[in-house]
Amino acid sequence: MDKWLKSPWTLRVVALVFAVLLYAYVSAESDVNNRAGEVPITSSDETNTVEAPVSIRIDDSKYVVSGVPEYVSMQLVGPASDVTAAIQQKNYEAYVDLTDLDSGTHTVKLHYENVSDNLQVYMQPASVEVTIQEKASQQFNVNVGYTNEDQMASGFQVDSSSVEPKTVSIVSTQEVIDQIASVRAYVDLTDVKADIDSKEAPVKVYDAQGNELSVNVQPETVEVSVQVSNPSKTVPVEVKTKGKAPDDVSVASLSPDTKEVTIYAPQDTLDGIDSISTEEIDLSKISKNQTVDADLALPDNVRSASEDQVSVDIELDETSETTIENVPITIENLPDGLKAAFSDPQNEEIDVTVSGAQTEIEGLSADDITAVIDAGGLEEGEQTVPIDVTGPQNTELTPSQEEATITLQSAAGNNDDEANTNDETNTDTNTNTETQTQ
Incomplete structure (x- = not known):
């Protein structure tokens, strides 16, 4: 036996057998690759490639599938008449059969149907990786x-x-x-x-x-x-200015040709708007009676207005000056539980010098001027606070004093003092009555 195995002819025969087997294997693999890629076509065959829709065969009431392409490339090879008929009828379809598979990820082959038996079919891709999951449903608002x-x-x-x-x-x-x-x-x-x-x-x-x-x-x-x-509101137009007219003249009047405009905005925005003002007109550039155009300054959230611009007639007049005496000072916004009094009663009134167009200041009285102290946020005790003076439009106001000293004290404490005073008065009255009786 050993002699036979060592024989050179034996080794040659074994080598030849292995060579034949290896050649057969390689040839088989090559044939498979040819069928998956380039299709062998005879001289009488016709070939055409179409896009075929892919259907899924599964119980779709229980499962959701992902990974399946909507279309695949399908190559039809065979007699020209059959290829042409298939393309015209468009009955061909590809599908994946998942009926016997459970939830999870699987690699499955693509199949086809409704294609003539006379045709060979080659699909790309030939297989796909799919994921099968159980279906769930839920109601949403x-x-x-x-x-x-x-x-x-x-x-x-x-x-x-x-x-x-x-x-x-x-x-x-x-x-x-x-x-x-x-x-x-x-x-x-x-x-x-x-x-x-x-x-x-x-x-x-x-x-x-x-x-x-x-x-x-x-x-x-x-x-x-x-x-x-379309919420809207009609509001008056106010003319805003900046700067001062030349020294020898003052503004007698500012009259917009449109007195009111309708504005459009959300209702909560409209509720907080009482008027619409113009962009500021620079009075330093006004030296004579004239009409200027002024854009309206729309507040935030106002979408539009019936007018974008108004014309303002400006009239000038010779500057004049007068002093309004004994303008009363009013204290506003007192904190709860406090009352206020002027430290010096003589400071309850002030004089105000008014400068402006002669036609504007003629006939002015103390009723046309307001002097106000804002007590909001003040605490108990003596306070020196500014006086805010306002008057007719287009006038310059100069008060005789810009501040006043007031004293804030508890209103309840004053009531107690008044009650004690009343008790003392009643006691004195009773004593006098008893003396007279005796």
């Missing part, structure tokens, strides 16, 4: 969202909205459902100036980062109704 809200018709705003149905059912995997942060139906408000009644809108689902999630929504659309309004 639908909220209304808006796009282009800043492009609504001038002055309009959204008052309220409603959606029908109010909830939708979302079907996906539990992992995806747990990511859902909002469910919205969006309405475009571009140029909207009337209520929107039952407009169909698609339902969109988003995670916490605002990314749209791909889920099954039932129903896919809802009916959205939006109520809009």
